[in-house]
Amino acid sequence: DSGVTQTPKHLITATGQRVTLRCSPRSGDLSVYWYQQSLDQGLQFLIQYYNGEERAKGNILERFSAQQFPDLHSELNLSSLELGDSALYFCASSVARGPADIQYFGAGTRLSVL
């Protein structure tokens, strides 16, 4: 158990809909990272938050947004969903702000867009 909690584990929705994925980092970790993993693209970095502030942005679509709350949990919002958004979404957390710091990954949320 990495100590990072992601909910829900599975999500099935329709195209055009909006969903919210939730992540609780390890106790004491200030950074939260979001990743998308698909068969054709591999594991892609989406966005990082550090202590409530956006720290780095990767390949995140404009239809996607995220935030980190004062209690350090984070949410990833995906809107106007398309079939191609079906993927595993991982959250990771680390103590410090650098992306090369040790990241602990949650078990992921499997999103299926039908």
Next chain:
Amino acid sequence: TQLLEQSPQFLSIQEGENLTVYCNSSSVFSSLQWYRQEPGEGPVLLVTVVTGGEVKKLKRLTFQFGDARKDSSLHITAAQPGDTGLYLCAGGTGNQFYFGTGTSLTVIP
């Protein structure tokens, strides 16, 4: 285009054999990490290498960081079925973090 290319993409070997996985890039990284991911789980960090030419050993796993800090390799000696999984290299440059294309390893008993 992936910043970190891994080879081979798939590897199926018999228990007891040795293997090497490569992670190559045209970019320089301040550090490289290797992760292993099992089905239904998130990646788990195996090692971080930070110095060009560095070699780290973790039991039967040997990790090497290239002198120019653009590439890395993972060598497994006497592979066991428990080594089965997806191996991912990853590197940070600036404030961006990139994962490799992955190597799916199957060790057959």
